[in-house]
Amino acid sequence: MAEYANIIVDISHEKLDKTFQYRIPERLKPSLEVGMQVFVPFGARKIQGYVVELTDHPEYEVDKIKDVTGIVKKGVAIESQMIALAAWMRKNYGGTMNQALKTVLPVREKKKKLEQKTVRLALHPVEAKNQLAEYERKHSVARARLLDALLSEGELDWNVITRKLNVTGSVITAMEEAGVVKVLSRQKYRNPVEHLKQTGYDKILNEEQRNAVSEITGDYDAGIRKTYLIKGVTGSGKTEVYMELISHVQKQGRQAIVLIPEIALTYQTVMRFYNRFGDRVSIMNSRLSAGERYDQCLRAQNGEIDIVIGPRSALFTPFPDLGLIIIDEEHETSYKSETVPKYHARETAIKRAEMTGASVVLGSATPSVDSYYKAKCGEYRLLELKNRVMEKPLPVCEIVDLREELKKGNRSILSERLTEQLEDRLRRHQQTILFINRRGIAGFVSCRACGHVIKCPHCDVSLSQHNNGRMVCHYCGYEEPVPKVCPACGSKYISGFKAGTQKIEQVVKERFPQAKVLRMDMDTTRGKEGHEQILSAFANQEADILIGTQMIVKGHDFPNVTLVGVLAADMSLHIGDFHAPERTFELLTQAAGRAGRGEVPGNVVIQTYTPEHYSITTASVQDYEAFYEQEIEYRKMMYYPPVWNLLVILCASKEEQRAHDAAALLVAQIDETKELRRDRVFPIGPADAAIAKVSDVYKKVVYIKAEKYQALVGLKDMLEEYMRDNRSFSDVIVQFDFNPAGSF
Ligand code: ADP
Ligand code: ZN
Ligand code: ZN
Numbered sequence: 001m002a003e004y005a006n007i008i009v010d011i012s013h014e015k016l017d018k019t020f021q022y023r024i025p026e027r028l029k030p031s032l033e034v035g036m037q038v039f040v041p042f043g044a045r046k047i048q049g050y051v052v053e054l055t056d057h058p059e060y061e062v063d064k065i066k067d068v069t070g071i072v073k074k075g076v077a078i079e080s081q082m083i084a085l086a087a088w089m090r091k092n093y094g095g096t097m098n099q100a101l102k103t104v105l106p107v108r109e110k111k112k113k114l115e116q117k118t119v120r121l122a123l124h125p126v127e128a129k130n131q132l133a134e135y136e137r138k139h140s141v142a143r144a145r146l147l148d149a150l151l152s153e154g155e156l157d158w159n160v161i162t163r164k165l166n167v168t169g170s171v172i173t174a175m176e177e178a179g180v181v182k183v184l185s186r187q188k189y190r191n192p193v194e195h196l197k198q199t200g201y202d203k204i205l206n207e208e209q210r211n212a213v214s215e216i217t218g219d220y221d222a223g224i225r226k227t228y229l230i231k232g233v234t235g236s237g238k239t240e241v242y243m244e245l246i247s248h249v250q251k252q253g254r255q256a257i258v259l260i261p262e263i264a265l266t267y268q269t270v271m272r273f274y275n276r277f278g279d280r281v282s283i284m285n286s287r288l289s290a291g292e293r294y295d296q297c298l299r300a301q302n303g304e305i306d307i308v309i310g311p312r313s314a315l316f317t318p319f320p321d322l323g324l325i326i327i328d329e330e331h332e333t334s335y336k337s338e339t340v341p342k343y344h345a346r347e348t349a350i351k352r353a354e355m356t357g358a359s360v361v362l363g364s365a366t367p368s369v370d371s372y373y374k375a376k377c378g379e380y381r382l383l384e385l386k387n388r389v390m391e392k393p394l395p396v397c398e399i400v401d402l403r404e405e406l407k408k409g410n411r412s413i414l415s416e417r418l419t420e421q422l423e424d425r426l427r428r429h430q431q432t433i434l435f436i437n438r439r440g441i442a443g444f445v446s447c448r449a450c451g452h453v454i455k456c457p458h459c460d461v462s463l464s465q466h467n468n469g470r471m472v473c474h475y476c477g478y479e480e481p482v483p484k485v486c487p488a489c490g491s492k493y494i495s496g497f498k499a500g501t502q503k504i505e506q507v508v509k510e511r512f513p514q515a516k517v518l519r520m521d522m523d524t525t526r527g528k529e530g531h532e533q534i535l536s537a538f539a540n541q542e543a544d545i546l547i548g549t550q551m552i553v554k555g556h557d558f559p560n561v562t563l564v565g566v567l568a569a570d571m572s573l574h575i576g577d578f579h580a581p582e583r584t585f586e587l588l589t590q591a592a593g594r595a596g597r598g599e600v601p602g603n604v605v606i607q608t609y610t611p612e613h614y615s616i617t618t619a620s621v622q623d624y625e626a627f628y629e630q631e632i633e634y635r636k637m638m639y640y641p642p643v644w645n646l647l648v649i650l651c652a653s654k655e656e657q658r659a660h661d662a663a664a665l666l667v668a669q670i671d672e673t674k675e676l677r678r679d680r681v682f683p684i685g686p687a688d689a690a691i692a693k694v695s696d697v698y699k700k701v702v703y704i705k706a707e708k709y710q711a712l713v714g715l716k717d718m719l720e721e722y723m724r725d726n727r728s729f730s731d732v733i734v735q736f737d738f739n740p741a742g743s744f
Helices: 078-093 097-104 125-137 141-153 158-164 169-177 207-221 238-251 267-280 290-301 312-316 345-356 369-376 402-407 416-428 501-511 530-539 580-593 614-620 624-638 656-672 674-678 709-723
Strands: 004-008 020-023 037-042 045-055 115-121 155-157 181-187 227-232 255-259 281-283 307-310 322-328 359-364 381-385 396-401 431-435 445-447 470-472 479-481 494-496 517-520 545-548 561-566 603-608 645-653 682-694 697-706 733-738
Touching: 004 037, 020 037, 045 078, 045 097, 078 097, 078 345, 078 709, 078 733, 097 312, 115 141, 115 158, 125 141, 141 155, 141 169, 141 181, 155 158, 158 169, 169 181, 207 227, 207 238, 207 359, 207 381, 227 238, 227 369, 238 255, 238 267, 238 322, 238 359, 255 312, 255 345, 267 281, 267 307, 281 290, 307 312, 312 345, 322 345, 345 359, 369 381, 369 624, 396 402, 396 416, 396 614, 416 431, 416 561, 416 603, 431 580, 501 517, 501 545, 517 530, 561 580, 580 603, 580 614, 580 624, 603 614, 614 624, 645 656, 645 709, 656 674, 656 682, 656 697, 656 709, 697 709, 709 733
Parallel strands: 227 359, 227 381, 255 307, 255 322, 281 307, 322 359, 396 603, 431 545, 431 561, 517 545, 561 603
Antiparallel strands: 004 020, 004 045, 037 045, 115 155, 115 181, 445 494, 470 479, 645 697, 645 733, 682 697
């Protein structure tokens, strides 16, 4: 049991750094927990604070540390819950308590809050009339004007008085001091959905939807809390199910959080929730200012809203009695934080739900392999929506083998088949999306004649080409030179595979000079609205062809698109990360889903050098089960998550040697620890990170696989202890990433 408690006395971002340490007296040791509100001596006073950390390390002279005097006994404050959640995140994902607290606690508004001030008559009307006569006699024109107006209106807005009646603030104050009027001020919150109009709700759920709903509400009303995974094809009505569930908990006086990837948080989505729940719903997104976001937290805390919709960080909305957390598109990698603590919103949601007695509902058309595995193991309850609400035919999907194109002498990015189809759509004035599933930056090395991709002999991930003519494995550091001829077929067409949206735009414009082309990528979407502008231009049919990266395939509805071309499906297949097949399957199914959303059925052309790869064949027929069966076998064979767990330790330093030495020391330390070997914990590396150097900071990584997640948490604790006050780590930043979502 810990000796000391670190305490914050004021919950705000500016004050989080200011922790005070107190000793825990014996009598409190068994009951004191992180998050609890306690009494502590503070100078001559006794004040309240929150325990943020329990520790055995005294921070200053032991004799000077005072005792915690007691635990505040009242209902568990929402702050306590959030602090306890932060502690759990720190424990399970690494980083400091301060970083964890900053993630879960809202940033307090520094500016003055918006106020609505009004002025009201403080006198009885008879007295007021006498006073008015008095002002007129004294020629106090402004006072008379205000009093006269108040006699007929009773109460007036401060701004109306100062701007329209031309009565200054100081006059109002003087009248208030004289007891003639009273100034009232109410806090006004910024409300991001204020301008919307509710149109009402009239849908009746179909049988599949009703079954899913009653399964969950049945459990809920019986006091059973679980995590549910709703697997339902796009358009199967998942969102309607979510809303029905929200309504159910709302009627019981509890609140709900809906997580949606920011990119899918469109006006249409917000409107659907708003139509049903009106002002009880609010949104959080990165476009809101810190002040607006803080206001939403206050509104949530004060019971003014019951539902919040937003990306990952909306999970920390301080609802007092949270009953439900929904995570839509749960497979999205944006649910994994890229900054410390590198938490996953799914796991953290499940933890928060456990703490507050809420249910968790995950939803996706293509669930993450992680979640589906857990559902199959019985950890989550699987519910399926198999049919689209409005039956629309699936698009026809063709796979084009790019190796054959080369044999035919076609060296263009566009295959014959895709060119043909493009011509046809241009003639018929239908729209086309050309999609390049480019992820990450590292180029892999492949043969254009046979499709062979050079992989690490130890890790089964693609090697990445570096500028020095060598290929490197980002998992283990294995290296070899780029070969002159293909090791599989002897062809000389072996090289780094790289093609960008700009290149494609150029090729398309040359081949189809008559077509109007839009391009959407990082370069064309700078600025807040860039992204939306391009999408709406395309939706308004201002262009024939839209070229872009994965940004264009997520959740947008273009009814006139009848052709989707995937230019090189291999791009996401060889990203040097074990998630490659999963991401490829996901992107291809989503891309295919963009074709034929309207009346006319669509076509999909997938160009690839590896037409036989299971992620491509299964995606072309939209067969998730078949994909999953193959994928999970691969994960089992390689001991990758979700079958085992993977911890990545990142060591970063301005001096390459220091980063490397630090990483090597950690590997040595792990190797020396017997219990870890007994728990079958194996370190791999150090190796260069996928982006080995970023703004002059060198990055090295160590990978550790272990069967049990908790073994990795224990290892992290051990290493943190080892690094504490160790000078080898003084100029090195060390970060932990548990079960990372991407490559390093
Ligand atoms: P998903 O979230 O699974 O993609 P949605 O909930 O968006 O599916 O439903 C797809 C479309 O079908 C939406 O336009 C929605 O309004 C409509 N819809 C869903 N359920 C029903 C229903 N029971 N009755 C009528 N329309 C429905
Ligand atoms: Zn070859
Ligand atoms: Zn390797």
